[in-house]
Amino acid sequence: MSYDLRTFVAALQHTLQALAQDETHAGEIEEGSGSRIFADVSAHLAIRNGGHGCVVITFSEAAACRLVQQVTGREVTFDDALVADSVGEVLNMVVGHAQRKSPHRFSFALPVIAKGRAHEVKVLSGGYAERVVTEMAGHEVGLYLVMEPAPPP
Amino acid sequence: MTVLIVDDSAMMRGIIKQVLQSHQTGAALEIREADNGEAAWDIVQQGGTDLVVLDMNMPVLDGLEFVRRVRARGLTIPLIMVSAVTDEEKIYEAGVAGVTAYLEKPIRGSELWETVREYLQ
Numbered sequence: 001m002s003y004d005l006r007t008f009v010a011a012l013q014h015t016l017q018a019l020a021q022d023e024t025h026a027g028e029i030e031e032g033s034g035s036r037i038f039a040d041v042s043a044h045l046a047i048r049n050g051g052h053g054c055v056v057i058t059f060s061e062a063a064a065c066r067l068v069q070q071v072t073g074r075e076v077t078f079d080d081a082l083v084a085d086s087v088g089e090v091l092n093m094v095v096g097h098a099q100r101k102s103p104h105r106f107s108f109a110l111p112v113i114a115k116g117r118a119h120e121v122k123v124l125s126g127g128y129a130e131r132v133v134t135e136m137a138g139h140e141v142g143l144y145l146v147m148e149p150a151p152p153p
Numbered sequence: 154m155t156v157l158i159v160d161d162s163a164m165m166r167g168i169i170k171q172v173l174q175s176h177q178t179g180a181a182l183e184i185r186e187a188d189n190g191e192a193a194w195d196i197v198q199q200g201g202t203d204l205v206v207l208d209m210n211m212p213v214l215d216g217l218e219f220v221r222r223v224r225a226r227g228l229t230i231p232l233i234m235v236s237a238v239t240d241e242e243k244i245y246e247a248g249v250a251g252v253t254a255y256l257e258k259p260i261r262g263s264e265l266w267e268t269v270r271e272y273l274q
Contacts, residue, residue: 015259018259019259068164071164071167071168072164072167081163082163082164082167085162085163085164086162086164088162089162089164089165089258092162092210092237092258093237093258093259095237096236096237096238096239096257096258097237097239097257099238099239099240100239100240100257105240107240110210110211110212
């Protein structure tokens with residue numbers, strides 16, 4: 001079973017609009033073929049329905065701080081605990097919203113969150129299959145679908 | 154009246170708390186917080202909790218297990234689940250477990266307040 005990244009992109013735009021009241025502009029879906037993922041703040045969680053996959057969300061430092069500022073009404077620095085927390089919660093909401101819109105049932109796990117400037121997100125072993133880069137108030141938010149590599153023949 | 158907010162996300166606890174505090178009229182609500190179901194269970198057992206707003210997916214003890222414990226003890230406290238999970242089977246399971254109302258994240262503040270107000274009365 002394959003997952004449709006467009007469902008998750010629509011969910012991301014819905015979530016950011018609802019939480020941060022920011023308009024977002026999603027780019028085109030790009031195929032990754034195993035490309036690496038880097039972020040200042042990232043969250044990923046496993047999704048399952050027969051096939052195992054992983055949804056990853058990445059925020060630049062500016063995007064993550066902007067998110068917290070819009071939600072809480074106060075300016076924060078990268079060190080603030082809410083910066084990581086909010087990215088994880090956004091991913092939760094994105095996948096939950098996509099779950100409702102998806103024609104295929106799937107379950108998902110708790111998100112794993114990482115914060116560190118320009119860290120590499122390593123999930124599964126195949127690199128990302130597809131990604132969309134979304135712009136939120138001039139800052140980048142990435143959404144990636146990483147699929148478990150197919151077993152050897 | 155005391156409302157307990159249970160969510161492993163500090164951001165969500167802050168949002169829910171802000172919604173309740175900004176909408177309340179009359180006597181001020183006392184708001185308590187917990188970041189997992191086990192900590193919430195400890196608070197509920199102390200008594201004095203009038204309503205719980207809780208997430209479903211949490212570490213240590215998740216929302217569904219917390220609900221089952223509360224209902225197994227015979228407690229009739231309103232339990233308002235606010236979750237990103239939209240799977241209908243899970244939502245049904247929450248209802249069977251004893252959840253009073255289920256709201257999807259991201260929540261609308263007015264909807265949350267109306268639901269809390271309804272069950273606090």
